[in-house]
Amino acid sequence: MKESHFSPNWYRVANLKLCLRNHVEIHRQQMRGRTWYVLQDAQSGKYFRVSPAVRDIIQRLDGRASIDDIWQAAAARLGKEQPTQSEVIELIAQLYRADLIRGDVPPDMDELVHRAGTQARQRFLSRYKNPLALRFPLLDPDRFLNRIMPVFRPLFTYWGALLLVVLGITGVVLAVLNFTALTSNLSDRVLSRDNLILMLLLYPVIKGLHEMGHAIAAKAFGGEVHEIGIMLLVFMPVPYVDASAASAFRSRWQRAAVGAAGIAVEFLLAVLALLVWLQAEPGLVRAAAFNVIIIGGVSTLLFNGNPLLRFDGYYVLSDLLAIPNLASRSNRYLMYLIKTRLFSLPNQENPAHSRGEQRWFIFYGIASFVYRLFITITIALFIATRFFFIGVLLACFSLYMALLKPTFNALRYLLFAPSLGQQRARVQMISATLLVTLLAALFYLPAPYSTRTEGVLSMGQQAQVVAGASGFVARVVQESGSEVQAGDDLIVLEDLELASTLELLEAQLQEFTASYRGVNLFDKVQADILNQQIARTRARLDYFRQRQQQLSLTAASTGQLVIPAVDELPGRFLEEGTVAAYVLPAAVREVDVVVGSDRVSLVSDGTLQVEVRVEGAVDRVIPARIIRQTPSSLERLPSHVLTARGGGTIAVDPEAASTLAPLGSYYLFTLALDEPVEQRLVEGRVYVRFVHQALPLGRQWLLVIRQTFLRLLNV
Structure with a gap:
């Protein structure tokens, strides 16, 4: 041992004669070639993992030998592994607090009552100290599980494992084959109001089956399950079971199987739901199956199956790696590195027993902290957006922890x-030097600062060939892909009702004109009436003749004609205002860009230069400048290319009538390119970077936090 073997407080415990309580059992486990022991408290359902040296001390607590005798005898057996007197004192205190030992001290009823009350309060606080995950135990399911085990026990054989593997492979193959259909317009489908309600109804049911998977797996390997209840996870009721009996299993594969059982249940539900989704017609059943796929996949990936959080995936990884207490030991190892490498402190105990553990501790300690911080902030912001006052308090509590x-x-x-x-x-x-250096680097040294967004090449209004009047396509005059000149006829529409109206008006005009000539010299009053009718008829005739002229779609500019779905165009009805074709200019000099409301002021007032890259030629940087900006937020995006469904980053509002209505608040900027761009595609995508004045990273992060807070909370 690196510290002194002796302690000035040894006299307090040296003559005590202690023994383990009857409800304590010791189980042996192998971890990476090292032997560990688990103390099982059958009364409280708690488990404590100890080293062989500590177990050697504990197993000799028989009530006859004193602590000093046991410690002296351990020196001959353990050698350098002998615990120090300070470690033995700490061990006795921990066993005493856990109520695992009893001794020859005269019983003190007040002390016993106090210890019982303290344990009860600790159990109560452990359930309710985290307001984001409150636990309410309900009943003991052990007898029920004993009755249903014959049904599920075949799943824990080689044939059952093979069946699960086959179903898993089938699900993965089907998911890959139908990936486009599953993810098409994903955000719009998930965020719709009706779908969110359906998801909230399905989530507790899926999590209940998940927890039953843990319980059944624990029973299958000989464990006991004595608690089932409801946990309010971010105010959502979800079932839970206490399957901690798996901690005492000797085989790490059995412990890992119990931890993975819930993940396997959700994955199996997702596979079955995928099969239903592929076969069902659009409706409630298909929508429910889609939500089961999302819940079983996303929640498993982000939470239960993710080993970076202390849920199922963490315990599975810890058991498979044979590294007990992976999270706490990773943190201790990082502290060990700081103390020894940074502070050069001597006599520090290394919690890692091999190079393999060292690598795992470094990776897991850093990765888990970053991911946990990300998830915590995400949940905190989510709560604050739904429940402002209470949500902000809980968000602050989460960030504090x-x-x-x-x-x-x-x-x-x-x-x-x-x-x-x-x-x-x-x-x-x-520490002070490092802190000052870090703060100076974050809040003094300038760093590049920019806003990145997407846009489309603007062809201008003249590039769109718009139907001026409604009608059926009679013929396509020019071929798609041909070069056309301004004023060339491109598409001709026909409207039989409009033609009949024109014939009728022309006949009426002739009739009114003839009648006017007949009465003009004899009846001035009747002549004035006919003259007014003639004027009205001519006005109507001019209007409908203009509408007839609009049935001929002409090119407003010179360029290449592009007609989408030209083979399906003849005979098709086009409503007034429909874009029927495009005349692409030889080069484009303008770009339409959308910017979120959280960055619009910065882009408008703080842009030093603008860089544009065209999709397909991103290695070429084209300088640009802002020439126009919309004063109000967009009701419609300028192109489908910018939506999530079109490959962009902007989610559209699923409740809006327009398919281009953005879910958030966005503003339109028009940029003038300093160099012309060859027009390749209709509404070609561009990537835009607005360069701002350099700011230290710390100030940039504070601005991002502030903008995110204002955007999410609509403050």
């Missing part, structure tokens, strides 16, 4: 940790 509390712990360590001793001043100086 993720960021502020670790910071306070670090400060407390630097100021009061006894282990620093005479090294405290040096460690504080190193």
Whole structure:
């Protein structure tokens, strides 16, 4: 041991004669070639993992030998692995707090009552200390599970595993083959009001089956399950079961199987739902199947199946790697590196026992912290957008647990940790220097600052061939892909009703004109009436003749004619205002760009230069400048290319009548290109970068946080 074997407080425990309580069992496990032992408290359902040296001390607590005798005898058996007196004192305190030992001290009823009350309060607080995940135990399902086990036990054989593998492969293949259909317009389908209600109804049911998978797997390998209840996860009721009995299983594969059972259940539900989704007609059943696919896939990927959070995936990974307490030991190893490599503190215990564990600890410690912080902030913002006052309080609590509390712990360590001793001043100086350097780098050194967005090549209004009047396509005059000149006829429409109206008006005009000539010299009053009728008829005739002229679609500019679906055009009815074709100019000099409301002021007032890259030729940077900006937010996007369904990044509002209505608030900027771009496609996509004045990274992050907060909360 690196620290002193002796403790000045040893006299307090040296003569105690202690023994384990009757409800404590010890289980042996193998982890990466090392032997570990698990203490099972059958009364409280808790499990404690200890090293062989600690187990050697614990198993000799028989009530006859004193603590000092046990410790002295351990020296001959354990050698260098013998725990120090301070470690033994800490061990006894932990066993005492967990109510795992009893001794020859005269019983103190007040102390016993106090310990019982303390344990009850700890159990209560453990359920309710996190307001984002409140637990309410309901009943003991062990007898029910015993009755249904004959039905599910075949699944825990080789044939059952083979069936699950076959179904899994089938589901993955079908998902890949139908990936486009599954993900097409995904955000619009998921965010619709009716779909969100259906998802909220399905989620607790799926999670209930998930938890039953854990319980059945634990029973299949000989464990017991004595608690089932409801947990409010971000205010959503979901079932849970206590399958912690798996912690005592000797085989790591059995422990991993229990942890993976819930993931397997959700994956199996997603596969079955995919089969239903492929066969069902559009309706409630198909919508429900789609939501099961989303819940079973997304929640497993982001939460339960993700080993970076301490859910099912974490325990599966920990068991498969044979690294117990992976999360806590990763954090301890990172602290060990800081203490030894940064602070150069001597006599520090390395929690890693091999190079393999060191690599895993570094990766997992950093990755889990980053991912946990990301998920925490996402959930916090989600709560704040739905429940403003309470949500903001819970969001602050979540951020405190993720960021502020670790910071306070670090400060407390630097100021009061006894282990620093005479090294405290040096460690504080190193920490202060690093902090000042980091703050200077974040808030003083300038860094590139820009806004990136997408847009489309603007062909201008003259490039669109729009039907001026409604009618059926009689003939296509020019071929698609041909070069046309301004004024050339392109498409001719016909409207039989309009033609009949024109013939009738011409006949009426002739009749009124003839009658006027007959009465003009004899009846002035009747002549004036006929003259007014003639004027009205001529006005109507001019209007409908103009409408007839609009049935001929002509080119407004010179360029290449592009007619979408030209083979289906003859005989097709075109409503007034429909874009029937495009006349692409030889070169484009304008770009339409959309910018979110959170960045519109910065782009409008703080842009130093604009860089444009055209899709298909992104290696070429084209300078541009802003020439126009819409004063109000867009009701319709300028092109389908910018929507999520068209390959862009903007989600459209599923409740809006228009398929181009954005879900958020966006503004339109028109850019003038300094260099012309050859027109390749109708509404070709461009990538735009607005360059702003350089800002330190810290200020950039603060601006992003502020803009995100204002955008999500509509403040």
